[in-house]
Amino acid sequence: MLGAPTPAPAATATATTADEGFRALERRYVLEFLRRNPTANTYLGGIGLDPSLAEADGRLRDHSKAALEAEDRWLATMEKEFQAAGDLKTPALRIDREVALAQIRFLLHQHQVRHYQERALDTYVDEPSRAVDFTLQGMTVSGTRIGTPEEWRRLAARLRSVGPYFKTAQENLAMGIASGRTPDVRMLVRNGLTATEAGVPYFETKFPGIAAVNISDEPLLAEVREASRMAAAGYRDFHRYVATTFFDDPAKGEKGIKKAFAGDRYAMGEAEYDWAITHNLRLNTTAARLFDESWPIVQATRAKMVKLAREIGTRRKLALPADDDAAVRAVFAALGRDAPTTNDEMFKAYRTTCFRLIDGARRAGLFDIPTDYRLDIMETPEPLRVSIMAAYYPAPPFKASGVGHFYMTPTDQKHQKANFHEMADLCAHEAFPGHDWHYKTMTRFKDDISPLRWLTPGGVEDSSSMWADSMAVEGWGVYAEGLMAEPLGDSPHGLLTPEEHLYVLRGIHFRDLRVRVDTGMHIGRLSYDDVVELLANGPTFLTGSCRDRKASPEQRSACERGEQGAARYARSPTQAITYRLGKEAIEAMRQEVGGDHAKLQRFHLAYMRQGTIPPGYFRDELLRELR
Known part of the structure; x- marks a missing residue:
């Protein structure tokens, strides 16, 4: 009959709707992922995706027990939504769905099966320094200087969060001690002692020097210097925590480890x-x-x-x-x-x-x-x-x-x-x-x-x-x-x-x-x-x-x-x-x-x-x- 709809356009419309709906779901997942992972947000330049992600550049990741439990609930919801996505016609989107599901299941496995947050010492030590370095790397270049006042203020806020961040790391490591999940002695020495010790002079001396050649506003420079000093104190306190918690004599390195934490703990296991x-x-x-x-x-x-x-x-x-x-x-x-x-x-x-x-x-x-x-x-x-x-x-x-x-x-x-x-x-x-x-x-x-x-x-x-x-x-x-x-x-x-x-x-x-x-x-x-x-x-x-x-x-x-x-x-x-x-x-x-x-x-x-x-x-x- 003249003017009657044919099946092909309807199918095309359905496919288009499914693909568009998936793209919206994908974007929602990516933005929330970046909000929950501020260092990854800075590394990828999330602010370029959505201006609201600028605030994440002033934070570090919240590894607290409550935050991870909330994240796992969000991940479980996202898993169901990705599974329920319609019949996707675009091959790239079908690949994206498999990638999203793999990412979600990895994180849930990491938190709930491996409980890796209780022993991830290198993650805790590396993240603040990497977050700062990624910030510097992505700053706006103006002549011979880098960084706008807004970018430096966000970086100062991130530096101020280093101390509380390490306090949360201590809480998680303490849970690991109670459950028998502790870092290997080599990680304790290299990341727990050596890297934290190196972080102190960097944030006390070198980083303020980097700020001084790039910031002309004296009050802002004073704010960044003070924040950097606080970051150095955070590294010093965390170094002291590792040294006193896991070592009888930290100066002896692996030989100074407490008996309870000695032995090989690195093997992942075949399964x-x-x-x-x-x-x-x-x-x-x-x-x-x-x-x-x-x-x-x-x-x-x-x-x-x-x-x-x-x-x-x-x-x-x-x-x-x-x-x-x-x-x-x-x-x-x-x-x-x-x-x-x-x-x-x-x-x-x-x-x-x-x-x-x-x-x-x-x-x-x-x-x-x-x-x-x-x-x-x-x-x-x-x-x-x-x-x-x-x-x-x-x-x-x-x-x-x-x-x-x-x-x-x-x-x-x-x-x-x-x-x-x-x-x-x-x-x-x-x-x-x-x-x-x-x-x-x-x-x-x-x-x-x-x-x-x-x-x-x-x-x-x-x-x-x-x-x-x-x-x-x-x-x-x-x-x-x-x-x-x-x-x-x-x-x-x-x-x-x-x-x-x-x-x-x-x-x-x-x-x-x-x-x-x-x-x-x-x-x-x-x-x-x-x-x-x-x-x-x-x-x-x-x-x-x-x-x-x-x-x-x-x-x-x-x-x-x-x-x-x-x-x-x-x-x-x-x-x-x-x-x-x-x-x-x-x-x-x-x-x-x-x-x-x-x-x-x-x-x-x-x-x-x-x-x-x-x-x-x-x-x-x-x-x-x-x-």
């Missing part, structure tokens, strides 16, 4: 590790399987290193021993002598190397790189140096202001400065085409990426984090290292020298080894000391024992680095495996797509426009689009 692999990282495997499959992969990369090291030795006319391990060590020793002598020279060389990679990739057509693309390398803030040698923190993606920070920790007499040949590997991972390029590309297309995919449930970067740096992000970083070394034209080592390629292989070998040690230590297949020795000897090709009191200085130095790595992986289970497994996921998708540089550019861009969630959430849809 929990498998839950995280499946639920958080979206992988169809188990910790035991990853452990068993890891060693042949480690050995294969090791063989590539031996082959390339011997080629370099021949070209450089080095007299290499017959033993392969000794030959690789000899090549590394020779290359290690070609190093900067000062921190200033080291930072300058890193900048030069990073821009060499950018220029080479632009000429090769690997990426469409704007002519105004720039980056810089900065010294790591003191309170974060206990856990960072090099790291990248992006500009807040939801805001128009702010810059990404590629942090490098200055070295001292105890730690040898990086030689010139190993710099390209770190540049490729942290800067270009790794994290800096990755985040700037995602930010350029942020309107195409749901804000939900940027969220960091549990924490931005600590042992509470769901994504544990994300397979998408760290996987891309390792993929970027290898990409720079892929054969290009008549260059068998791509944009790198053979020596630089050897260090790329060393980095890949290290990430291969991480899968072995992280799974092994958390499911009981390796002891902590086993992990230290594997991390000490694997990347260095040494063969000594870390238990040998007469070990050489070289072996002792390697064992010290191995212990630092073991402590990091003990603190954050599954974080270490995201590097290699993320790289493999990217390579598998790229292989399915195939093609020349034009197709490769298209694949890279399509991948980066998916956001920071693990590839398991979007792999099938991405491949469907590219086909």
Whole structure:
């Protein structure tokens, strides 16, 4: 009959209504998430999403028992609403729903099953300093100064909240003591003692200096200085709490721990590790399987290193021993002598190397790189140096202001400065085409990426984090290292020298080894000391024992680095495996797509426009689009 409605428009209207309703639900969830997670709000620049989120930049997260119980009730309500969302027609929205449900279930599991808030010492210690650093990073730039008066007042309010924040942390740790859930001794020393001690002079001296060069209004400067002094007092009081609660003699470090808190408490356990692999990282495997499959992969990369090291030795006319391990060590020793002598020279060389990679990739057509693309390398803030040698923190993606920070920790007499040949590997991972390029590309297309995919449930970067740096992000970083070394034209080592390629292989070998040690230590297949020795000897090709009191200085130095790595992986289970497994996921998708540089550019861009969630959430849809 003329004018009668047809089923197609009605179905389309229903689909549109369902999709629009989901977008409204998604936005409501994201805004409330950011209000409840002020540090993540600052990190992402939530004020750019909604001006009402400005007030969150003046707070720290409320970890109190009452606040977490209220949050869990809200999360349970959100879970029901996301489950009840209509028949979504847009593929991206279907992915978003799965991501939201995974985030919600992770947080409920974290609070109600693991009760992790009772032992998350590194989270409590790191959050205030990261919140301040993220604030500085996202401030409005005006000439040579950063920050508007409003931004500095919000930061002053945040600094004043440090003391009460640490009081809540003490209450939660006390509940953990009563329930038998306490931090591992290594976390107690590194985060509870060392990091809190470093926070005191930073907020007493250095931060007021930063404020002084950026604030011209004297009353405001006095307010910020006083707030910073209060933050320093908060760190000092929390340091005292940890020292007196958990230690008989804090000056002795691990040896001074009280008997009730001694012993290994780092292992996640096989069931929990498998839950995280499946639920958080979206992988169809188990910790035991990853452990068993890891060693042949480690050995294969090791063989590539031996082959390339011997080629370099021949070209450089080095007299290499017959033993392969000794030959690789000899090549590394020779290359290690070609190093900067000062921190200033080291930072300058890193900048030069990073821009060499950018220029080479632009000429090769690997990426469409704007002519105004720039980056810089900065010294790591003191309170974060206990856990960072090099790291990248992006500009807040939801805001128009702010810059990404590629942090490098200055070295001292105890730690040898990086030689010139190993710099390209770190540049490729942290800067270009790794994290800096990755985040700037995602930010350029942020309107195409749901804000939900940027969220960091549990924490931005600590042992509470769901994504544990994300397979998408760290996987891309390792993929970027290898990409720079892929054969290009008549260059068998791509944009790198053979020596630089050897260090790329060393980095890949290290990430291969991480899968072995992280799974092994958390499911009981390796002891902590086993992990230290594997991390000490694997990347260095040494063969000594870390238990040998007469070990050489070289072996002792390697064992010290191995212990630092073991402590990091003990603190954050599954974080270490995201590097290699993320790289493999990217390579598998790229292989399915195939093609020349034009197709490769298209694949890279399509991948980066998916956001920071693990590839398991979007792999099938991405491949469907590219086909």
